[in-house]
Amino acid sequence: MEGTFVGSWPSVGSRVARRWQVMAEIVREAFIGLMRNRMRAGLSMLGISWGIVSVVMLLAYGEGFNQALLRGFQGAFSDGVTIMFAGQTSMQAGGERAGRRIQFRMADAEAIADLPLIKAWSPEFMQDLNVVWDMKQATFRARAVNEAFGRIRSQVVESGRFIDSEDVRLQRRVAFLGSEVARKLFGNIPPVGQQVRIKGIPFDVIGVGKQKIQLANYGRPDRESVFIPYTTAGQIWNTEYLSDIVFQEVDPTLHERVREQVMDILGKRLRFNPKDERAVRTFGSAESQKIIGGIVLGLKLVMSFIGILTLAIGGVGVMNIMFVSVTERTREIGLRKAVGARRRAILMQFLLEGLVTTFAGGAAGVALSYVLVWIFSPRPFLSELMDDASHTGDIQLLLSFELVGLCTAVLVLVGLVSSFLPALRAARMDPIEALRYE
Numbered sequence: 001m002e003g004t005f006v007g008s009w010p011s012v013g014s015r016v017a018r019r020w021q022v023m024a025e026i027v028r029e030a031f032i033g034l035m036r037n038r039m040r041a042g043l044s045m046l047g048i049s050w051g052i053v054s055v056v057m058l059l060a061y062g063e064g065f066n067q068a069l070l071r072g073f074q075g076a077f078s079d080g081v082t083i084m085f086a087g088q089t090s091m092q093a094g095g096e097r098a099g100r101r102i103q104f105r106m107a108d109a110e111a112i113a114d115l116p117l118i119k120a121w122s123p124e125f126m127q128d129l130n131v132v133w134d135m136k137q138a139t140f141r142a143r144a145v146n147e148a149f150g151r152i153r154s155q156v157v158e159s160g161r162f163i164d165s166e167d168v169r170l171q172r173r174v175a176f177l178g179s180e181v182a183r184k185l186f187g188n189i190p191p192v193g194q195q196v197r198i199k200g201i202p203f204d205v206i207g208v209g210k211q212k213i214q215l216a217n218y219g220r221p222d223r224e225s226v227f228i229p230y231t232t233a234g235q236i237w238n239t240e241y242l243s244d245i246v247f248q249e250v251d252p253t254l255h256e257r258v259r260e261q262v263m264d265i266l267g268k269r270l271r272f273n274p275k276d277e278r279a280v281r282t283f284g285s286a287e288s289q290k291i292i293g294g295i296v297l298g299l300k301l302v303m304s305f306i307g308i309l310t311l312a313i314g315g316v317g318v319m320n321i322m323f324v325s326v327t328e329r330t331r332e333i334g335l336r337k338a339v340g341a342r343r344r345a346i347l348m349q350f351l352l353e354g355l356v357t358t359f360a361g362g363a364a365g366v367a368l369s370y371v372l373v374w375i376f377s378p379r380p381f382l383s384e385l386m387d388d389a390s391h392t393g394d395i396q397l398l399l400s401f402e403l404v405g406l407c408t409a410v411l412v413l414v415g416l417v418s419s420f421l422p423a424l425r426a427a428r429m430d431p432i433e434a435l436r437y438e
Helices: 002-036 038-074 108-113 165-169 179-186 252-271 285-328 332-336 343-376 401-427 433-437
Strands: 081-086 118-133 136-145 157-160 174-177 195-198 199-211 223-228 245-251 280-284
Touching: 038 136, 038 285, 038 343, 038 401, 081 252, 108 118, 108 245, 108 252, 118 179, 118 332, 136 179, 157 179, 157 433, 174 179, 174 195, 195 223, 195 280, 252 280, 280 332, 285 343, 285 401, 332 343
Parallel strands: 136 223, 174 199
Antiparallel strands: 081 245, 081 280, 118 136, 118 195, 118 245, 157 199, 174 223, 195 199
């Protein structure tokens, strides 16, 4: 027993060595076959490279388009922000008829602010008013808000500061100007420290907003708005009813739960059915994400289809060339089979030739894609549409590891399919018929 056990080791080792020797011979034959047909292999690689470049560039553009849209909506809202507008009931509730107009009061906003899942909030009163400085005047949107509004609605300060809690508490006559308001009224003169008149009442300019891309707005864009403390607005116009309520959740993933709580408390206070979608209309970061997701998904599907179709065409080119190679080497295949080459060895050789061609072309395509992304990024988009000198709304082509991984997976599939069929044909050849082939 012991002698038999010890004696088995050399045979196992020799079988392993033999397998490695056969594999090395298959690899050597595959590379010899490629080198003999360098022009043909080069054309195959070119087709695959072009397909990879098409896929990568289209998907990189799609991801850059997605990020540009996100930046555009982030210029309007921080994460987890909702804006609620009073509407009109469409359902009967609490003895009230349908079609009744809903109006928010300050107490309603304060009731929402008391909810534990609300991180920050602000009332908002809006009026289009005449704003005057020196001999210049124009009509802009006056927004009466509190100090949290600046964080909730992404008011980035270019100079000075935004409204603070003391401005609200002391009912100060201070104003924060949007970038376009400052440009039209003051030109190149620094606005901070100057005094403007809003509906004839003087307000000190305490800050100016930074120019930004803003895809979503209600009324007017922020750059064409003037922001004042909501406690001061009562000196200018009637503030019995709010224009809207703005709030931010503690966690954006809790959006639906927070919305249900807000609708419940407003429904009890204003006597409408909380499930009545027309009584209160909402818009914010969650809705904008859905819009972006739908647009980008459709764009990526179209671009992916075009890119993968191009890559598949390159794979068909590899397959055709491999079939030609198999046909031209019929006698060689027959001779190898006649001297003892197994079907598996023939299959592996031609499969390896196709895979090497495919992956070499793919590697060249990825490298070229990196160069093209560097050359052609960024591309004009929102910045030109919205006259933004900062170019934050341009499309930055993004070549991520996930994208390269996806293209590699597609390339593996194309390489296997385009190489396997010609290799299988070569492996199944009858050696006698192959040797007779002219």
